[in-house]
Ligand SMILES: O=C(O)[C@H](O)COP(=O)(O)O
């Protein structure tokens with residue numbers, strides 16, 4: 001706890017639980033609990049390991065909350081996501097997250113008084129304001145209503161020429177919904193034009209194919225965006241963005257639309273980014289904006305040929321990486337997630353190994369450690385990234401690198417070099433997002449096999465396991481009405497749910513090293529992801545800091 005300005009990271013000994021056990025912390029990505037039907041891929045898949053854990057209920061298996069207020073999101077209708085989920089798991093407390101902080105800053109108008117807005121507004125007189133980001137109401141990376149408020153606020157404060165570079169979603173929202181979002185935005189921009197603001201959509205593309213890669217998996221994705229947004233070059237040229245999205249959807253879904261630029265009557269791009277302009281990346285979530293932020297901000301940059309590097313005033317909606325201070329200017333201060341469990345544990349002698357494949361690597365490192373890149377103490381930690389497949393949608397390879405992650409974790413456990421071995425197993429989530437039900441079933445089976453590999457290793461060394469998930473996804477693949485029945489679209493087709501869900505997630509503890517009498521408490525019925533950190537600290541033999549959310553376990557006297 002902080003005392004006289006100094007943080008002491010010393011944890012108290014747990015009165016009943018021993019130190020020195022090897023502990024596997026397994027996070028299944030996108031693995032919620034839902035009624036067993038044909039659209040519940042976890043139920044349909046063979047998942048003997050996860051099924052066997054369930055038999056430990058209620059003492060060693062239970063459900064915890066992973067969405068809404070339990071993870072610091074604005075409302076109970078907000079589904080969970082990896083960022084807020086892993087933040088809560090790692091930090092042991094609930095922080096108001098980016099979505100909420102931006103809401104508050106817009107509502108109070110404070111966003112316009114901050115350094116970031118003042119900085120970009122210096123370009124309003126002579127330059128163009130460019131807004132780049134995900135266009136949907138998914139609330140995971142960005143929200144349309146926040147963009148709308150920012151457009152209004154910026155134009156009222158002097159922005160005379162505005163260009164919006166849209167990234168279509170279909171991943172946190174239904175596929176096909178991009179058309180409606182672009183129409184809504186076009187209406188707003190038309191209203192601004194009536195008021196004398198030269199406001200237009202300048203470019204676009206699907207989020208997974210244009211711009212929003214993460215953890216440096218595939219820089220080509222960012223380059224395609226750069227070419228369209230900055231250089232004004234793209235394979236597809238249209239006069240109108242609604243027409244562009246409708247046309248391009250004939251051959252691709254929203255997530256994967258190819259890049260396009262909007263051109264004028266002379267076939268000239270209407271909104272390349274040039275010297276003197278201002279740029280705001282409107283996503284509040286970090287992982288899929290960091291790469292673009294680097295391309296926009298870094299002078300030394302060799303990930304792709306930027307061709308032309310305009311001298312711009314750039315601000316992020318938030319600062320995306322506190323350690324890298326990236327970007328250096330931002331409109332809203334990010335949550336200050338301090339004193340995470342990872343930091344405490346290295347100070348208390350717990351040696352940690354963390355691993356996932358590229359697309360989830362930052363989840364068990366960067367997000368887990370409070371949006372902080374790098375090690376707390378390289379002598380005590382080792383983070384291993386297994387390269388993800390590039391350039392495919394994961395329904396094509398639904399097993400992903402699950403078994404490789406399992407093997408790395410197993411070897412780390414058996415090596416005796418680590419006290420905590422932490423992994424993220426991505427399949428349920430990454431394949432769930434493709435909306436391919438059959439492939440998601442294969443994905444869930446692979447994830448279960450990886451869990452088995454880890455639990456077997458824990459068995460062998462007399463260790464402890466804790467298995468949980470960050471939010472739901474694969475357990476429900478259709479959109480439903482209020483009574484839970486699947487919804488059909490106007491053609492009578494099932495509406496496939498590519499997004500996360502608001503379902504709770506399982507948590508299980510066990511292993512030969514678990515002291516007798518350890519069981520889930522029954523007096524924390526509303527426990528959520530933020531309660532996991534204190535639980536893990538207990539299993540390592542420590543009491544969590546006072547301000548952490550309470551532990552989920554107790555030790556019964558036998
Ligand atoms: O970025 C993504 O892939 C989705 O928007 C959310 O998925 P995640 O929160 O599981 O990463």
Ligand SMILES: [Mn+2]
Nearest residue numbers: 029030082470
């Ligand atoms: Mn996730």
Ligand SMILES: [Mn+2]
Nearest residue numbers: 030429430433
């Ligand atoms: Mn996801």
